Amino acid sequence: MSSPVHRGRRLRRTPGLRALSRETRLAPEQLVAPLFVCLGERVREPIPSMPGHARLSPDLAAREAAELAELGVGSVILFGIPSEKNAEGTGAWDPNGPVPQAIRRIKAGTPALNVWADVCLCEYTDHGHCGVLRGDEVDNDATLPLLARASVACARAGADVIAPSDMMDGRVAAIRAALDDSGFEQTVIVSYAVKYASAFYGPFRDAAGSTPQFGDRRSYQMDPPNVREAIREALADVGEGADMVMVKPGLPYLDVIRAVRERVDVPVAAYQVSGEFAMLHAAAERGWIDLPRAMMETSIALRRAGADILITYFARELATTLGGATATAVLAETLR
Numbered sequence: 050m051s052s053p054v055h056r057g058r059r060l061r062r063t064p065g066l067r068a069l070s071r072e073t074r075l076a077p078e079q080l081v082a083p084l085f086v087c088l089g090e091r092v093r094e095p096i097p098s099m100p101g102h103a104r105l106s107p108d109l110a111a112r113e114a115a116e117l118a119e120l121g122v123g124s125v126i127l128f129g130i131p132s133e134k135n136a137e138g139t140g141a142w143d144p145n146g147p148v149p150q151a152i153r154r155i156k157a158g159t160p161a162l163n164v165w166a167d168v169c170l171c172e173y174t175d176h177g178h179c180g181v182l183r184g185d186e187v188d189n190d191a192t193l194p195l196l197a198r199a200s201v202a203c204a205r206a207g208a209d210v211i212a213p214s215d216m217m218d219g220r221v222a223a224i225r226a227a228l229d230d231s232g233f234e235q236t237v238i239v240s241y242a243v244k245y246a247s248a249f250y251g252p253f254r255d256a257a258g259s260t261p262q263f264g265d266r267r268s269y270q271m272d273p274p275n276v277r278e279a280i281r282e283a284l285a286d287v288g289e290g291a292d293m294v295m296v297k298p299g300l301p302y303l304d305v306i307r308a309v310r311e312r313v314d315v316p317v318a319a320y321q322v323s324g325e326f327a328m329l330h331a332a333a334e335r336g337w338i339d340l341p342r343a344m345m346e347t348s349i350a351l352r353r354a355g356a357d358i359l360i361t362y363f364a365r366e367l368a369t370t371l372g373g374a375t376a377t378a379v380l381a382e383t384l385r
């Protein structure tokens with residue numbers, strides 16, 4: 050009996066050989082940690098459907114950001130929970146709103162950390178839609194100047210990156226023009242170019258109180274069966290001046306991440322959303338999956354699909370695990 054020519058197991062034999070032949074790696078500086086910020090001082094309100102996450106006042110958000118930076122996490126992305134909402138979502142450009150306050154505190158304490166501001170109206174409108182209404186419809190063009198105002202307010206507070214998540218057409222161009230007009234030509238735009246009307250945003254909407262009061266978001270967020278449309282959206286946003294593009298959610302759309310990666314030359318981010326996070330936690334709580342391993346496996350899947358950057362509620366745990374591996378120089382089974 051001759052021995053097999055191909056012995057795939059040779060490179061799987063030891064942790065060292067597995068690390069040596071690993072094709073995809075994940076580094077903490079590629080991680081973006083979402084933070085929910087509210088008004089006040091020393092406020093920490095845990096979010097039940099998102100274990101380990103809480104609504105934080107700007108002082109505690111700044112402390113959290115400093116700890117994340119210490120662990121090597123490259124960026125945070127901020128979502129605002131205002132105390133009042135109205136039809137136009139005017140709180141979105143209040144310079145003393147929770148997000149601008151948190152940006153100033155974070156940049157003062159941890160200037161090297163990239164601070165992203167999510168820009169959308171849904172947290173600030175009383176009807177919960179991502180733009181202003183005309184009748185029962187979200188009025189695209191009337192929403193653009195409002196998104197631009199919100200973006201300038203965040204840039205003025207010191208945001209490095211503006212990340213519009215509303216899915217209005219033409220918003221990247223409108224935001225780019227407004228930023229440039231106000232002297233923020235260096236502020237980066239990451240567009241949520243490919244954002245699907247997904248069932249996986251549930252816990253986020255609880256956390257941010259942004260569930261639409263009527264209807265749904267299907268007239269502006271994308272239809273889940275479509276992938277060619279994702280390419281059109283990504284190319285349109287790059288054409289309007291987006292410096293990076295995002296695909297969201299993550300795990301149900303790995304093919305979309307790959308397709309977008311192959312068609313644009315800007316960095317691609319993937320957002321592992323609140324429902325994906327909650328789902329893994331819920332199964333782990335029942336003892337059905339091993340959470341640390343599932344966290345690593347799903348995160349590396351997004352990287353393998355082609356995402357350069359991961360927005361993930363696991364950012365702290367991932368950075369802790371990855372950092373620990375470097376310290377012991379074992380590389381072990383951490384996929385770094």
Ligand code: PBG
Pocket residue numbers: 167169171179214215249250251252253254259321322323324
């Ligand atoms: C705001 C926004 C949403 C998310 C990010 N930005 C909610 C939505 O579109 O309903 C979802 C993030 C998550 O679920 O983790 N438009």
